[in-house]
Amino acid sequence: MNKLSLISALLLLFSSNLFAQWSEASSDEILIRGGWLFDGISNTRRQNKGIVIHDGKIVEIDKNLQGILLSSTNVINLTDAETILPGMIDLHAHYNFDLIDEGRVEEVVNNGIIFLANGVTSTWSAGEYYPERVLRQRDLIDSSKAIGPRLFSSGPYFGGFRCEYSVKTAEDDCSAWPNDITEEEIRAEVDKWAEQGIVSIKIKQATPSETKIIIEQAHKHGMTTTGHLANYEWQYDVHPRDAIMMGLDRLEHQITLGSGGAESADMEEVIDLILQHQVYYGANLQMYGGVNLREELGADMVWTNEAKYFTPYAQKLLEQRGDPLPESDVVEYAQRVLELNRLYQSGGENLLIVGTDEPVYTTLLPGFAFHRELLALVHAGIPIVTVLKAATINGANALGVADKLGSIESGKLADLFIIKGNPFEDIKVTRNIKLVIKGGVVYEPEILFKSAEGLIGPQGPDDHDDWRLYIEPLRSVN
DSSP states (O other): OOHHHHHHHHHHHHTHHHHHTTTTTTTSEEEEEEEEEOOSSSSSOEEOOOEEEETTEEEEESOOOTTOOOTTSEEEEEEEEEEEEEOEEEEEEOSEEEOGGGOEEEOOHHHHHHHHHTTEEEEEEOSBSSHHHHHHHHHHHHTTSSOOOEEEEOOBOBSSOOOOOOOSSGGGOOOOOOTTOOHHHHHHHHHHHHTTTOOEEEEESOOHHHHHHHHHHHHHTTOEEEEEOSSSOGGGOOOHHHHHHHTOOEEESOSSSOOSGGGGGGHHHHHHHHHHHTOEEEOOHHHHTHHHHHHHHGGGTOOSOGGGGBOHHHHHHHHHTOSOOOSSOHHHHHHHHHHHHHHHHTTOGGGBOOOOOOSSSSSSOHHHHHHHHHHHHHHTTOOHHHHHHHTTHHHHHHHTOTTTSSSOOTTSBOOEEEEESOTTTOGGGGGOEEEEEETTEEEOHHHHHHHHTTOBSOSSGGGGGGTEEOOOOOOOOO
């Protein structure tokens, strides 16, 4: 049994009590009554009369359950101080973290546990170094053999941003795009990953002609596309404006190429194109402005000890790395805030999505980072209701799964979470999670968190090479 399989087995054994109270709920009804409901569609929350869940789906909402004898069902009674929300969706998740000089570490098992415990019931993994590992974990989760959020995969990065690293199995092998890759080869690779159930792909360090081919072929399979654009030499990159005209579905990180304020790189032109073509946008503020936000918001950004989820060995490496490094400078962060607000003010509120792009340098774990991103968006001036929709229904629309996820409506999958507090008064109360429900299965966050303590990362130098990624873009820009 390999290390990841062993961890999965131990986790399931540890978490068996998690399902004991709700063991019959997978086939019988779960009824939630009382409290308040934000359905992901409305602009307000309303009192919850009753939500009926059957066979993993929401059967009925606003059903008056008061005074009804419910002895044959699982009933969750809520107080007036509690709120129900749709399960949140991270549209820029990663299942690895950076130990700075010690390499980048891939971890799909327990990072998923952390996501779920934080109310993030779906993730889209935005470009992967070990795509087969992510797909394998996706399949384990889908078959109820592992615990985690719905894991939508992107496969590898599409473009020149690939890597060389030490691998132990052939399936983890990484092949870079050569400079002379052909159209037929690009289309064949898109086809290959489409056959493995990829729903959306990420473009990074591709030429304009390559980008156009990727988008065309992805759309033939009903896949969406997103791009981390314009951060490299022009020979191997594409302007966001041009990518939108090619049919790009989402933009990551930035709208323009510059950091010169309102006049930067035709900002108004690009925003007009975003609105015209209905392109979704994720700013990733807490990652790219993490240092600034920690200075401005203090403990509201880092409110718990995330380091305890790492192995003792990984904790020592994290301690040695010193203060976290800024991913970008103050000027670039300010530009992102400006662009975000301009898009919102121009009528793009339904195009805003939430993604973390964590874990990297600035903080630690991605599930907690999602709540940092919610706070960062509100701090930047985006209204709370818009942020909540960006975290739920907008994400589902952007990924093309809004028929199943993103809101609490009859017929949709029963993905939701229950918090203590009113998020419309304080976005930070989304962290006060009482229960998480995914596909009709009820999880207690405390048990999930406890099950992941001390497990993320290598156990010591002897197995570090099983985890370490040696990242080096292979495409020449000369």
